[in-house]
Amino acid sequence: MFGEEMKKLLVSSCLLGKPVRYDGQSQNLLHPGLESLKQQGRIVSFCPEVAGGLPTPRAPAEISQGRVLTQDAHDVTAEFKAGAQQALRVCKEQGIRFALLKESSPSCGRNYIYDGSHTGQKIRGMGLTAKLLSDNNIQVFSEQQLPALLAALAKV
Template sequence: MITRILVSACLMGQAVRYDGASKPLVHPAIDRWRREGRLVTICPEMTAGMPVPRPPAEIEGGRTGAEVLAGRARVLERTGGDVTAEFRRAAQNALALASETNCRFALLIDGSPSCGSGFIYDGRFSGERVAGEGVTAALLRANGIEVYSDRDIEALVARAG
C-alpha cells in the first residue's frame, strides 16, 4: 500500500485561503509525489463549510490548537465571530481523510490557525507570530501523523522519500 501525504490545498495552488489566495509551493518532490499519486489535497476549513474569502481568524490569547481541542481556547475571527466549532470540525475532517487514504505524513502551510505546525499568530491580529500549532496540525500529530510545514519540506523528503 502506498504511503500518502496530506497536503494543504493552498500549497497546491488552490485559491482557498481566507483572503481567496493561494501559496503555491514549488519543489521537485511535490512534482514527483504528484506523479506517484501520493498527494491527498485538503483545505480543512473548506471541508467544514467555511467560505472563501472569509474573515481572518486566530486562536485567542496566543494559545494553541491543542488547547482549542481541549476546550481551553477559541478560534475567533477578526470580526469577533467564534469559529471554534468549524475549526474543530475541520480538524476532524482532515484526520478522517488522512486515515481513509493512508497518509502517514502531512505537509501544511505554517501560520494558519488550522494548519500551522511551527508557528501561529498571537490571537490579537497584530501580525506577531508565536511558537505553536493550529487545530488540524495538533489533531493530526496527536494521532500519529508526522506534520511538516512548507518551510520543512526537506525534512519531509528525508522521511517520506
C-alpha cells in the same frame, strides 16, 4: 498497491495552488520533490477550513484562549474543529502518516500561529488540524520543512 512506496501525503490545498486561503489566494509551493509526488498520485489535497464549512474568501481568524476568532470576534471554532476532524478521518481512511501543512494558519500551523491579537504577531504553537493530526501519530511538516518531509518519506 506496491506496498510502502505508494504511501500518500496530505497537503494543504493552498500549497498546491488552490485559491482557498482566507483571502481567496493560494500559496503555491513549487518544488521538484512535491511535483514528483503529484505525478505519482501520492498527494491528497485538503483544506480543513473549507471542509469545516467556511467560505472563500473569509475573515482572517486567529486562535485566542483556545477559541478561533475572526477580527470582529466571530467565533469559528466549531468550523475549525470540524475541518480538523475531517482531515483526521481522511488520513485514517487512506493510511496517511505524513502531512504537509501551511505554516502560521490557525488550522495548519505546525510551528507557529498568530497570537490571537490580529496584529501580525506570531507565537510558537500549532493550529487545530496540525495538533489533532500530530496527536494521532501523523507526522506534520510545514512548507519550510519540505526537505525533512521528503527525507522522512524516503525512509518509509
